[in-house]
Amino acid sequence: MNKQDTNGFTASIVAGTGSDGQSGDSISTQLKQFYHSVEDETLPDRFMQLLDLLGEAERRHLNAAGSGSEQVKG
Amino acid sequence: MTEVEDRTFKRDLLASLPSLRAFAVSLSGNHDKADDLLQDTIMKAWAKQSSFQPGTNLKAWLFTILRNEFYSQMRKRGREVQDSDGLFTERMATHPGQYGAVDLQDFKKALEQLPDDQREAIILVGASGFAYEEAAEICGCAIGTIKSRVNRARRRLQDILQITNENEYGPDSQSAAVTKTAFAL
Numbered sequence: 736m737n738k739q740d741t742n743g744f745t746a747s748i749v750a751g752t753g754s755d756g757q758s759g760d761s762i763s764t765q766l767k768q769f770y771h772s773v774e775d776e777t778l779p780d781r782f783m784q785l786l787d788l789l790g791e792a793e794r795r796h797l798n799a800a801g802s803g804s805e806q807v808k809g
Numbered sequence: 810m811t812e813v814e815d816r817t818f819k820r821d822l823l824a825s826l827p828s829l830r831a832f833a834v835s836l837s838g839n840h841d842k843a844d845d846l847l848q849d850t851i852m853k854a855w856a857k858q859s860s861f862q863p864g865t866n867l868k869a870w871l872f873t874i875l876r877n878e879f880y881s882q883m884r885k886r887g888r889e890v891q892d893s894d895g896l897f898t899e900r901m902a903t904h905p906g907q908y909g910a911v912d913l914q915d916f917k918k919a920l921e922q923l924p925d926d927q928r929e930a931i932i933l934v935g936a937s938g939f940a941y942e943e944a945a946e947i948c949g950c951a952i953g954t955i956k957s958r959v960n961r962a963r964r965r966l967q968d969i970l971q972i973t974n975e976n977e978y979g980p981d982s983q984s985a986a987v988t989k990t991a992f993a994l
Contacts, residue, residue: 769936773827773835776827785848789851789855790815
């Protein structure tokens, strides 16, 4: 379903270009290139640090709640 | 939430970050704002993780949180003048061979000219890899609405980028732009 819709999008982009098929195709391509260029950037350290801090805080919270950790409300 | 689910949540969240960040940059047009937005989103998602149903689509859930956060911050601050980043240009300049820096800068500028609702629709469906129904759920609207926004965004981008290209050919650019606009209406 997911794949089909994505393909449908690409198809409609190409089909919707009328006489100038090239430009429609290039919009789809450039959109992906733009997006992937940001995805490919190195993730700033602050996000890993933040996740580590959040994980650490939660572990402490769970430990403080005692051994019956399954009963801790999520 | 058990510890195992907790670790899975963190791992899956981490795996979604690059795409989530690209969505944030697409919405805000600015890396600094996007990173602040991403940080707020991570904190929100972490605090709300018990409301996430394991096994359902975490990526769509995260995108929804980020999108809501973006619009709520925009409402709070009032509409700021678009503050597009030179940072992107700088970064692109370091990988010109890889991505075709000049084209992508033009493309980013064109993307920024789209209305917010059209931009998010074409990004979610055309770049983030969501199906129309997932995008509709993320944006809180009907599937038909998403489809028509994507179509309008696509046509608008074609118009803008064709005009941009014609500008490169010189003195006729003004009349070319006028003709294009006339045909587009």
